[in-house]
Amino acid sequence: MKTLDKALPLKSFKIQEITDPVVYENLASLGFDIGANLNVISRLPFNGAIACECNNARFAIRAEDAASIIISD
Amino acid sequence: MRYAVLFGPPNAGKTTLFNQLTGRRSAVVNYPGSTVDISTALLKGHESLTLIDVPGVQSFIPRSDDEKLSMKAIAQLDELIPEAHCIPDLVICVIDATQRSRHLAMTKRLIDDGYPVIVIISMMDEAKKNGIDIDHIKLSQALGVSVFKASRDGAEFNHILDGIKVNSTPCGRITKPQPSGLDDMLNSYEWAKRIMSECEEVQDLPPKKHFDLDRILLHPIWGYISFLGIMLGFFSLLFFAATPFIDAIDLTFVWGGELIRGILPAGLVADFIVDGLIAGLGGVLVFVPQILFLFIGIGLMEGSGYLARSAVLIDKPLSKVGLNGRSFVPLLSGCACAIPAILATRNIPNKKVRFLTMIAVPLMQCSARLPVYGLLLAALFESPIHGALGLTAIYVGSIIFSGIIVAIINLFSAQKSQPGEFIIQLPQWRIPKWKELLTNSLIKTSRFITGAGPIIVSITVILWMLGSVELNNQPIINQIGQWIEPLFLPMGVDWRVGVALIFSFAAREVFVSALIVVFQLSDGDLFSLTQLSNLKIESTGELLFTNGSIIGLILFFMIAMQCGATFAVLKKEMNNYKVPSIIVISYFGIAYFLAVLENQLI
16 A cells, blocks of 8 residues: 555556545545546655646645555556 | 626636726736635726625635635625625636636536526636637536636637626525535536536647656755745845846935925925935835835746745745745745735634744735845945845845744644645646736835835924924934933944834834934934944944944844734734734844844844
């Protein structure tokens, strides 16, 4: 089981599950749902934010929040 | 009067449309959540219809105060505008063509609830560049409401204007929108995807080769190096690019003063106009180019989309003191003015983070302090490079200091601030429209001039009167000065600087003009910036502007100088006067202590 906070930059993944309901609600309001493909653009150092692209839109998420997003290759 | 509300997700282009449809010039910012308050204006050519621009909402589950305000605008409009009905006469749903499915989802709920709705698909020019077109007639049939297309250049403006006029009819029975759950939200997205797939035409364009700026500007190393470079470049610009304009304005005021002195008969009136009004106003207005460049720099970051990237970069360091990335935008806005910056905190959903951000904002160095720093740094450093570095140090120092203050408050707070979740949409990169950028910057600069001008003139008149009227064979201002001097001597300055400091509580930039007027009154010689280093304390004969006293004054201005308007907005947003009073008094005490300590040590 891999979470988004551990994802390598410049790789593509699929969202499998979002365990934190608040994060899920936030992502859903931005239009991102389970099953969506996402590309990791960048991962900032010291457990910083992760910038992703999903459905032609970009968003950034703090690593602690990204830890609740389970992804698969 | 009828009321139409521009409603939609953040950064969908509502404010651009609002400006096009009303002729207003509200600042357009490429950052989600840039509008935090409602704006109203009459629709062009339709004097009985008011258009209302509201903050963007992500969903019908409002999180932040600005989102709650938008929900109120469509469900309880009469609470915001007493003359309006409970429900607006038209809801104009603005959806960004590049994010069409996602943005359309919210429209469904409004149509289902019986709201009078029209849909405007914005940013069609950007969608077309990507080979996407939308059959708006087909979409209109599918939704059962009128649909219009719009571009940033306003080409379809007349059709939209007619559409608003025709569709704004008093509405019938409506079910107010209820907060929706996650399932409702996801169902709406599925519905929107299906509808859009039937109405869009997507061309298979060859993939464009373009450089992805985010790969550099959000890079783990280059991102931070670029951030520091951009910030340093920004503050250097204030010094280097503005210098020729500053010199030109300075020369104009000197030339104008001499010209008027030559025309008017010598005496009190000529002295008051030339040495008081012209010198006082000129002392502040010479720094207007710096203020203009400050607004241009902030406008560039706002318009390009870099603001959201900066918030991402700085989220981690800010979260260590109890703030988060969303605090960055109000903090940066505070470099222009604390008032809109405090209002911008409405975009922060976490109440504790918002409170801490509001405490930090007054410590940011607003544009009104620039003339003061321009004067003091010019006295401290001969080289403009050192001046630019000094200014950067002031801004960086204020960020560090505000971080320390917020961390201390958070540490001793009964309820520790959790930085809250941080998920932020990154808007598309855009090249800012230069005309729009310059116009907005000029409007903000002219507001500074028109706001500061009357205060400077009034204070100059008061100071001149206090300096001219004698009591017991001594000008009143000297008597006041001697009375207050013991308070300011530990800072290394005499009563003349003290008087200027007291008057600058009315407006910070007044310090420069008040200083000029007080020195003209006491010395009688034409005061210029280059003379600062030769001035002496009257009572002791020691040099007045030493490195120690100048740095002390800078520290004092960095921390203490909160204007009355900042206090009023803090009181309104915090809904009490106790906390803002404690903030202002504490900042004054800390500033005075640090200025005295620094002067005694250096």
